[in-house]
Amino acid sequence: MPEHDEIIASTTDPEGRLVVFLARIWIEKVLRDHPEMAPFLDAAASTVHEPEHVTADPRDAGLRYYRSHVGPSRWLLVVVSYEQTPARAITALATRKDPPSWSV
Secondary structure, three states: OOOOOOEEEEEEOOOOOEEEEEHHHHHHHHHHHOHHHHHHHHHHHHHHHOOOEEEEOOOOOOEEEEEEOOOOOOEEEEEEEOOOOOEEEEEEEEEOOOOOOOOO
């Protein structure tokens, strides 16, 4: 079992900023709310690194990163908070809904 604040994955966003995935957030938030995400930690990191769509997160000073067909549903969504350094992924989930303002 990983340590509480252990970094279990890291990547850079499209602007080159470091983004980390903490064990505590992945286990206590992501997997508790979205257990289907268990095998998709690497996909979540790749979504931040190479997103297909990015929008501002309306509830946080962060960004929402979207990538299609890399998770258990049509889209994988990862929310990153930039309120601390390094930035951290604060949730990840699968969704069938297209991102806001998405156009093919």
